[in-house]
Amino acid sequence: ESSCVFCVFQSNARGTVKDKLDFKVVEDVAALRKAVEGIGTTEKTLIEVLAQRSNAQRQIIASAYQKATGRTLQADLEGDTHGDFEDLLVALLAPPAVYDCKEVIKAIKGAGTTESTLTEIFASRSNKQIQALSEAYLAETGRSLTHDLKSEVSNDYGKALLLLAEALYEAGEKKWGTDESKFIDILCHRSVPQLRQTLVEYKNLSKKTLQESIESEMSGNLEKILVAIVKCVKSVPAYLAERLYKSMKGLGTTESTLTRILVSRSEVDLQDIKAEYKKLFGSSLLSQLESEVSGSYGNALKLLCGPDE
Numbered sequence: 001e002s003s004c005v006f007c008v009f010q011s012n013a014r015g016t017v018k019d020k021l022d023f024k025v026v027e028d029v030a031a032l033r034k035a036v037e038g039i040g041t042t043e044k045t046l047i048e049v050l051a052q053r054s055n056a057q058r059q060i061i062a063s064a065y066q067k068a069t070g071r072t073l074q075a076d077l078e079g080d081t082h083g084d085f086e087d088l089l090v091a092l093l094a095p096p097a098v099y100d101c102k103e104v105i106k107a108i109k110g111a112g113t114t115e116s117t118l119t120e121i122f123a124s125r126s127n128k129q130i131q132a133l134s135e136a137y138l139a140e141t142g143r144s145l146t147h148d149l150k151s152e153v154s155n156d157y158g159k160a161l162l163l164l165a166e167a168l169y170e171a172g173e174k175k176w177g178t179d180e181s182k183f184i185d186i187l188c189h190r191s192v193p194q195l196r197q198t199l200v201e202y203k204n205l206s207k208k209t210l211q212e213s214i215e216s217e218m219s220g221n222l223e224k225i226l227v228a229i230v231k232c233v234k235s236v237p238a239y240l241a242e243r244l245y246k247s248m249k250g251l252g253t254t255e256s257t258l259t260r261i262l263v264s265r266s267e268v269d270l271q272d273i274k275a276e277y278k279k280l281f282g283s284s285l286l287s288q289l290e291s292e293v294s295g296s297y298g299n300a301l302k303l304l305c306g307p308d309e
Contacts, residue, residue: 015267016274016306019054028053029064032073041080043296050092051303055267058093084255085297091263097132100125101140103260104133108152115157115221117260120243122164123228124236130165157221164229195233237272238280240265244273245281248292258293262304274305284308 028049035045050058065073077089091099100121107117125133137145146165153161202210214226231239240261247257265273277285286305293301 014269014271015265016270017052017054017266017304019057020052023053023057023060025057025060025064028061029068032061032065033069036076036080043081043085044299046077046081046089047296047300047303050089051300055092055096059095062093081296083297084259085295085300087256088259088263088297088300091259095136096264096267097129097136098140099264100129100133101136104137104145105141108148115153115224117256118153118161119221119225119228120240120257120260122161123225123232124240134165155222157225160222160225160229192233195230199230199233235276237269238276241273241277241280241285244277244285245288248288253292255293255297258289258301262301266304270305271309274309 031045031049035042035049049061053061062073065071065076069076074090074093077093078086081089094102103117104121107114107121121133122130134145137143137148141148146162149158149162149165199210202213206213211227211230214223214230218226228239231242243257244261247254247261261273262270274285277288281288286302286308289298289302289305292298
């Protein structure tokens with residue numbers, strides 16, 4: 001398969017969450033039932049079971065749970081937990097493409113499109129992941145993702161998103177210009193190795209980096225998505241480490257970003273994200289989480305993050 005933009009080889013090897021080796025679905029379902037049906041929900045059990053099984057194993061648990069109880073695990077969790085903790089547990093239950101799809105729906109349908117979520121998802125996902133997300137979107141909404149992006153997200157930013165969503169990653173031999181459509185064209189149409197080469201050539205030609213050029217030529221959401229693409233071409237883990245850092249920096253913590261990145265990358269490259277985080281910001285992601293998030297929500301996130309290596 002030709003290497004398309006962001007089809008960077010992905011394997012479970014760099015995730016923090018793996019299949020549990022002596023996985024016993026009957027025991028897990030019994031433990032979850034006890035946690036949910038007892039007086040007061042035992043959140044500790046919910047965390048131990050759901051945050052320490054792979055997504056595939058969670059699907060098996062959810063299906064066995066429904067067979068045993070006649071209720072869906074998701075509905076029971078939604079009834080018994082609340083806030084960020086509930087959002088995290090529900091996120092863990094969704095297959096990866098369905099989770100991406102739900103985040104995109106939320107971002108498009110939210111009051112004012114949440115561009116930063118769309119930018120993060122479309123810039124950092126591989127071609128395969130975008131295709132799976134598109135299929136999940138169609139199944140969930142009955143409409144094509146590109147149709148909804150066209151109607152909800154306008155202007156050049158919308159154009160860039162559409163190109164990424166349509167997975168139009170053929171190499172286009174285009175000449176450089178600072179005309180925005182050229183930037184969009186080149187960034188959204190090339191393979192990762194070509195783009196890496198392009199970044200080097202651009203710097204040699206123009207004496208400034210492509211990122212600096214984009215930042216000086218453009219503004220707003222278009223600038224943000226093109227810069228995000230450039231960062232992801234260099235390193236998706238470094239880009240996501242920076243997103244995590246920003247979500248915890250300053251006043252308040254953006255829990256939705258923490259949840260999305262830790263859940264969606266826990267079986268992809270969270271080890272690499274943790275390494276980049278330490279390199280870029282001098283402290284470990286785990287120690288940062290320890291000071292920023294607490295309670296059951298914090299405990300579950302720390303389990304997903306895993307110990308410092």
